[in-house]
Amino acid sequence: MPYLKVDQFGYLGNMGKVAIVVDPQAGYNAAESFTPGTGANQYQVRRWADDVPVLSGTLTPWKAGATHAQSGDRGWHFNFSALTTAGAYYVYDTVNKVGSGRFEIGPNVYDAVLKQAVRTYYYQRLNTPKALPYAEAKWTDTAAFEGKNQDRYATSRWAKGDAATARDLSGGWMDAGDTNKYTTFAQSAVLQLLDAYRLNPRVFGDNFGIPESGNGLPDVLDEVKWELEFLKRMQNATGTGGLFLKVGVDGTARDITPLSLDTSPRYYLPECTSSTLAGSAVFAAASVVYKGITSQATYGADLLARAEAAWNRAKTTTANFTTFQTQCDDLDIRAGDADVDAGRQLDSALIAAISLYEATGKAEYRSFVEGNYTRAEPYRTSAWWWSPYSSTNQVALLRYAGLAGVSATVAADLRSKKSTQDSTLSLNDFNAGTDLYRAHISDNEYQWGHNMVRANAANNNLDFIAFNLNTANAAQYRHVAEQHLHWLHGANPLGLVMLSNMGAYGAESSVSEIYHAWFKDGSLWDSARTSVNGPAPGYLPGGPNPNYSGSVAGISNQPRQKAYKDWNSSWPENSWEISEPGIYYQAAYVQLLARLMVASAPDTTPPTAPTKLAVVSSSLGTSAILGWSPSTDNVGVTGYDLYRGGTTLLASNLRGTSTTLSNLACATSYALTLRARDAAGNTSAASNTLAFTTAACPTASTLAYGDALGAGWGDWSWGAVRDYANATPVKVGTRSLKVAYSGWGGLSLSHTTGVPLSATSTLRFWAYSAVTTPLQIYVQTSDSSTGFTPRYVTLPAGVWTDVVVTRSQLGNPDLAKRVTIQLYSATATTVYLDDVRITR
Template identity: 65%
Template sequence: MAPMAHLAQIALVAGLVTGGAPALAAPTTTTAHIKLDQFGYLPSMRKVAILADPQAGWNAADAYTPGTGAGQIQVRRWADDAVVLSVTAQAWKSGATHAQSGDRGWQADFSALTTPGSYYLFDTLNNVGSGRFEIGTGVYDAVLKQALRTFFYQRLNFAKVAPYADTRWADGASYERANQDRYATSRWSKGVASTARDLSGGWADAGDTNKYTTFAQEAVLLLLDAYRMNPAVFGDAFGIPESGNGLPDLLDEVKFELEFLKRMQNASGTNGLFLKVGLDTYDGEVTPPSSDARARYYLPECTSATLAGSAMFAAASVVYKGIASQATYGADLLTRAEAAWTRAKTTTANFTTFETACDDGDIKAGDADVDAAGQRSSALIAAIYLYEATAKAEYRTFVEANYNQVQPVSISWWGPYWAPLQVALLRYAGMNGVSATVSTAIRNQKAAQSGTVSITDYSAGTDLYRAHLADAEFNWGHNKTRSVAGAINLDFALFGINPANASLYQEVAQQHLHWLHGANPLGLVMLTNMGAYGAESSVSEIFHNWFRDGSAWDSAKTSPYGPPPGYLPGGPNRTYSGSVVGITSQPPQKAYKDWNAPWPENSWEITEPAIYYQAAYIQLLARLMPSGTVDTQAPTAPTTLAAAGVKATGVTLSWKASTDNVGVSSYELYNGSSLFASGLGGTSTALTSLYCGSSYAFTLKARDAAGNLSVASNAITVKTSACPSAATQVYTDSLASTWADWSWSATRNFANTTPIKVGTKSLRADLQGWGGVALRHGTGIAASATATLRFWAYSPTALPLRISVQTQDSAGETGAVTLTLAANTWTDVILTRAQLGNPNLIKRINLQLQSATAGTLYLDQLQLTK
């Protein structure tokens, strides 16, 4: 049994929370038998304490019967013991024992108390009270901050120093040696310098310090969704190095992981992503991480990783492009997402054959490739967010052909798993252009899910602790499952499903949070070291290489350290397989031990944290915090979109601003159904890179900080002025009559029909190694100081392209530019006269493949502007 805590101990904690002197008024003793949210409650929340009398499990010998007479449970003000409310404890199920917890109990509902302040519950019969709890709108602010800050402590290749890290948890940058993350070599060629890649950055996955692309997917998506669902709670002062830069710290933290994932993509050279980076042995473990000198290796490209990368980049692009200062960053993420998507189409034969055996277990410990169903799920998430970002029919077609092939739709059960996909599907059901049949099918399936994680069991009072999950869900990672169980109830309200029950869904979600905050049979806050933030009893040990058994950071109970505040361990696990006797014989809700011993005790099955556990909890907490309310209201449409100052290559657009219940963050410009520009601010924009003699069909949409997108503005057609002269046209739908084809080592088709960018044709060149497209003018084109060479270029794979011009057939090049085309996207190439070596005359244009590997190049709308 948790020991009785004397008032002085509780009061000291209270002093730390408030920053003032310990309070003096309160009961003589507190009891662990009164279970409630140890941090407290928002004023509007349902507030129910559980008064527990253990009958089975580790504390079965501890008898407790509360006062059950009218008004015998009091809510008292902490500062002066004043009784502010008296309630009557109600027996649960007429005194039955709740098998899942091993407790019989009573429930005391004090929801009528809504006045902000500090309080405790008092049992007048036994003269014992609860610990202190708060009521107020900011009761969870510090909790969210500490929970998010654990990602900072999970950063690799990054020093944790003051003022960003408490001195108790300071450490230098880890894995910075010559054989580590900045110079990691291939698992298949260990130590071979030619395979070295810079794979620095990113988060350690869990208690180990390996980094996984696939395992990061859930964490990144959960955090991005948390931001989209309640952006107001994520401020810019969480105490990380990026605090104060104008971007919410959650998005700064996600950026740290995205930068690592970009390196994993860059390193492949194919736009695919490497699978993981880490150690190949359990031997030689040391703490802190900066002292670990073991060599680090990567597992190369794997389709599982490529699809996970595409999903993360696509979802992140929507968020970052919606913030004016991040529009360029978001656009780069979108390019990467589409490139990874194209690569995955190649490695899966257009999603028909999945690669499922690319992880051989050499890098310890997680088996990081996923099965075909998992890869299809990643592809589905990627396609949904790519469609949201681009409105391209390809992605919509994929979603509607595959959404019912994977869980949850394939099994018609939207349980506490697959959270990012559930949200993505519900978002997709509300997007423009989606099939009404598919949209209805998705929403109807969600509407039917009011069963074991939702209002049916809640209303029936199935669980003494008011947060029912089935016995089977008390397994490895239970606390993540519970966090998701709460969040998926909130999805009903977010997406307007079963609206009559919205308040009940909200209550269910809240009670799952209260369970994690101590309203559970353990009386334990499922976060580490939270005594300074209002918890009387919180987790003191986790299985983590840094805070390992026997280290200076072993336990907050026996040293000034313990792990940093805010880590969420796996939680109760009735399937535990280690050597500690008695855990699996506990009632499921008590199958927990607060310890961190290694093999054979295998504490990692219960107390190891993970970035995806953490992200699930953060999302649940953030969604329940007041912003005021989760923002689901889209801005109004922009009006009176108009064009002025039309030129050959530019135009100025203006409009009347949209309005929003929270605020418009940016505008998105569309040409037809394709996104043309994003992150636009104000009420006007000057476009300067249009094509001469071309028509554009523009509409505008407004986006708010929660990601809600308005309907489109009025449509306008803009036709740019005619090109200066026919001599500037090299290729439109055909090669101009004054130009000749002098290409080499290339098969050419000047009337290709797909893909095209402008008009009805494009130029396709299938290039052999080092082959090139060369186009020659009969007499040459005079080039003024403002002359430019401009064209659209496209390749199914990332293509290294060298561009040069010649003044005469026999003359050498006046300049050369090399660039890498991103895969599967049209690139608008504009080169100035200076970039081309300042030629006075241009007679030949050469576009050469800078590789011995063959490739396919598409060109469209090639122009020379004098």
């Protein structure tokens, strides 16, 4: 019955359950009509097995019978959320005597769906056979691109066929419907799969039916390893730590099916900054996950080393992240332009730095994050719009806000900005009933790749819950995410499950054709043929796209939610704009589904206790670097909690095997223990007790600025107008130092002889700006020497900030001859400084 829309797979018991009953008014089905039974208790939920009613209710009209513009339908809602008993059911209209398709209620309704969605990555693998029993009989093929001049012997795009440039670049996933492989395009796919595992590891089993099943590692992580191994080859081939950009055929992909028959030579595009930064981000994030699993600790350590090598290479090629290479891909290998612009390269660097800090605790990475996060997404577009286009950045930033040693100001800013996003992440629209289908997305978000955008809008709602933001709204955030999932599962105007060939797994009507080289139009795997196979199950296509530019009529003129066609023809029909899948579309969906699922069995096994908790740093002042040997767990360690005196929580959610403690009290004794946690909340026994005493408090300081420039100090500034007798605002005394920076300007103060620095020395000052302002702080040991390691600080708007920078954070100089406080932005800004001093 096409007018009764439900999630065709079903519902978890505690989910909201609402059937959408519709009467089409506009679009391809406008000539159809349906008038439901609207009297009291005219709608029922009946058991599938014996047609016995188990719940009755009355329809609620949507917007008093108005037509919903995005779908072209008017409709009614039938709420049957009260039904929680496991079983198979259907919705029934007692007046018209028609019913919906079958659906289930229970704790495991999505288990098979998740397996098939993850298994699409197995079908995307290259250089390996798709063979029984791992591939179903309908979708088998021998290994593709294994021949001469193919993936194991790919040559440079700049020297095609030259054996001297041949590299083994086998493995990995083909990106989408074409067979090319891209480093940059893999970034979001890998990151979202890793985050899916981290956010709900218990739903990912070791039984998804891939060659690695049964090896003790969740299959989603085995699948990610397949891609990581390819990316390692892309890095090894450079010899520099950088990564190649992509591998594929020259010109447009050939779309030869089955893929094993394609003998086209394969070429790679050499190292680019875009791919190097993407590789660093992927390796760093993966290292955190794999190091937390006992059997994968060595693998994780190798990934970490690779991430740092790529980071260091990118520092060189970008002149320390100031000049990005943006013209690398000339599209000789296509379909995709794999370059990303300078802004998105910075995004990759930010994600890399966050994961590297989580894994190592090194100040360099923390400084980079805190000095640059406002230049990256989502801040770059708008700090107030955390959109579904920057989901990987958002999860990384929110996770960073919970790490030990980060600036409290930065952490608060991140959480505050995310906390204001209700109106742009569907919650207000959900509560207002804006969408007949109860899953509102703005008009502009119906575009190429809409289904990924929808999945990420849902994931962004779940982030509020995962990171404990706006906790009073947690149930509503989950309801919004659930409705987006139900939309993808058939509760949409098309009545179509947005996954391929899922009839065997509970779907009444699912996508039957996708644009894909293997399952192309006219092939043995084309569902339009007499002997129907269709594509392999579980692929998520791009979805409705009213901006479709191909030659097929009746798509772009549809209401937005109906701008879809289930077909796979090539040019000039350009079905790829609607029905092509992508590894990044898939990852967004897998993450959404996994985060909403419940584990099949509770995890009650705690991690082992961490060991060898010790001070790593050679000197102790008001900060200390701690290290430890990791815990192990049957599923995976998700974090560590540090306690003082056994009961007082000092830091939570620590990652990796080290952390930096700052703002310790000088001349103070500490007794610390560490406990590990897993995703189920199980906590380990305590580690060994670490006892230490911080160094004595500083007894002297050199004032660089009080109410005037300090004795022995001179002004060597540039690009800044200074007023040393400013009257307001003032933090200490009666005057402050007003610095009106032009773009990239610097306040630079030079001391006549230089100030000797000890292990416990700090540079400390008060700073105020009316707007959020990034600063870069460094010292020089002579007036002409190169500056030591910069410390990046972001001033929040409208408050005095106590800025404390330790000697170690400045690169451990022995002397401060010049102190520079530089604006780390091209935007002119005024900053007020007070009580600038060096303690010794």
